[in-house]
Amino acid sequence: MRTPELTLTPPKNDKFWQGSTTCDHCDNQIKGDLFDVRSYSGQWGTFCLPCAHRNSPMKMGTGSGQHYKQTTDGKWLKVAG
Ligand SMILES: [Zn+2]
Numbered sequence: 001m002r003t004p005e006l007t008l009t010p011p012k013n014d015k016f017w018q019g020s021t022t023c024d025h026c027d028n029q030i031k032g033d034l035f036d037v038r039s040y041s042g043q044w045g046t047f048c049l050p051c052a053h054r055n056s057p058m059k060m061g062t063g064s065g066q067h068y069k070q071t072t073d074g075k076w077l078k079v080a081g
Contacts, residue, residue, distance in 0.1 A: 015077060015078050016068075016075050016076055016077060016078070017034055017036065017066075017068040017075075017076035017078070019036070019046060020046055021034060021046070021076070022046070023046065023047050023048040023051050024045040024046050024047060024051075025045065025047055025048075025051035025054070025055055026048065026050075026051050028048060030046070030047075030048045031048070031070065032049070032069070032070050033048070033049040033052075033067065033068070033069060033070070034046065034047075034048070034067075034068040034069075034070070034076050035047045035048075035049070035052035035056070035058075035065060035066070035067055035068070036065065036066045036068070036081075037052055037055075037056040037058070037059075037060075037064065037065030037066070038056060038059075038063075038064055038065060039055040039056045040055060040056060040057070041055075052065075060080040060081040061081055062081070064081075065081055066078055066080065066081030067079050067080040067081055
């Protein structure tokens with residue numbers, strides 16, 4: 001008798017940013033716009049808007065970067081990427 005294989009797909013919730021909200025470059029608390037992007041050096045980083053512009057090609061998409069916007073209830077909603 002065969003046991004049916006259970007393929008459990010974890011719920012994919014990548015709509016909201018769950019990580020740190022401190023900019024990896026300037027160490028400031030990020031407000032308004034948060035970028036999780038691949039920088040020019042190839043390293044991924046969490047950046048505020050000015051640092052993201054300075055350190056990355058600002059290319060959004062899977063494998064390149066994500067842009068999150070802070071909502072009124074303090075969450076970070078993905079708007080691009
Ligand atoms: Zn910064």
